[in-house]
Amino acid sequence: EFLDFVQENTKPLDTMMAYYKCAIMEVETKFKVLNEQFSLEYDRNPIESIKTRVKSLDGIVRKVRRKNIPLTLSAIEQNINDIAGIRVVCSFPEDIYLLADCLLQQDDIRLIEQKDYIKHPKENGYRSLHLIVAVPIFLQNEKREMKVEVQLRTIAMDFWASLEHKVRYKKNVPADETERLAQELSECAQISADLDQRMQNIRTRLADAELQHPQKQKKDEQI
Numbered sequence: 001e002f003l004d005f006v007q008e009n010t011k012p013l014d015t016m017m018a019y020y021k022c023a024i025m026e027v028e029t030k031f032k033v034l035n036e037q038f039s040l041e042y043d044r045n046p047i048e049s050i051k052t053r054v055k056s057l058d059g060i061v062r063k064v065r066r067k068n069i070p071l072t073l074s075a076i077e078q079n080i081n082d083i084a085g086i087r088v089v090c091s092f093p094e095d096i097y098l099l100a101d102c103l104l105q106q107d108d109i110r111l112i113e114q115k116d117y118i119k120h121p122k123e124n125g126y127r128s129l130h131l132i133v134a135v136p137i138f139l140q141n142e143k144r145e146m147k148v149e150v151q152l153r154t155i156a157m158d159f160w161a162s163l164e165h166k167v168r169y170k171k172n173v174p175a176d177e178t179e180r181l182a183q184e185l186s187e188c189a190q191i192s193a194d195l196d197q198r199m200q201n202i203r204t205r206l207a208d209a210e211l212q213h214p215q216k217q218k219k220d221e222q223i
């Protein structure tokens with residue numbers, strides 16, 4: 001059924017995917033600009049890395065089935081929020097909220113939904129800040145608003161999530177082992193949250209110390 005749909009809608013599907021790619025470029029540029037500005041102003045880069053992807057047709061099919069979405073282009077666009085995905089990885093948790101605020105302040109960005117899995121981690125220990133935003137793309141004769149899912153994470157959160165993803169999709173692992181792995185992952189999630197907090201504290205204390213002794217810092221740097 002989906003195959004028929006794809007064959008009958010090759011051109012519009014290609015166009016839709018291309019528009020999502022453009023929306024990703026817009027949002028990625030916004031984060032790169034913010035990173036550049038922080039680098040100039042405060043001599044630090046809040047962003048460690050950025051990964052982007054347009055959801056595969058396979059991934060879209062799975063979601064259409066799982067959520068019982070009608071097989072039309074407009075229903076797909078309306079109901080699937082993560083066709084365009086961008087993942088922004090930071091070193092420190094505070095930078096996640098700083099970047100999210102900076103993005104949401106921009107007057108061409110509209111927040112559709114926010115899920116804070118950092119303040120409220122998922123049952124398995126998953127942490128990240130998810131934003132669904134609408135961003136305009138400018139075409140030859142029209143302006144279109146496209147939805148993009150932004151996932152903001154620390155390096156530690158990203159490390160954990162990629163391992164958990166592997167465990168989740170690994171076939172042929174006995175049920176009792178899967179359970180033990182889930183338990184182990186849950187403990188690691190706690191350890192990684194503690195690590196994030198402690199690294200954040202170190203950075204804050206360092207910044208405070210620099211503020212209190214700015215001259216000494218300058219002198220050391222000259223040497």
Ligand code: 0O2
Nearest residue numbers: 055059080081082115122124126130151160161162164165
């Ligand atoms: P993939 O392969 O990354 O694309 P929704 O889309 O809002 O209807 P949901 O599940 O409510 O569905 O969205 P949610 O919770 O905001 O999370 C969607 C995405 O977040 C997932 O995409 C993952 O990328 C990531 N994610 C959420 N929970 C977990 C988790 O427990 N572990 C890991 N490793 N990643 C998670 P997809 O489409 O599931 O997968």
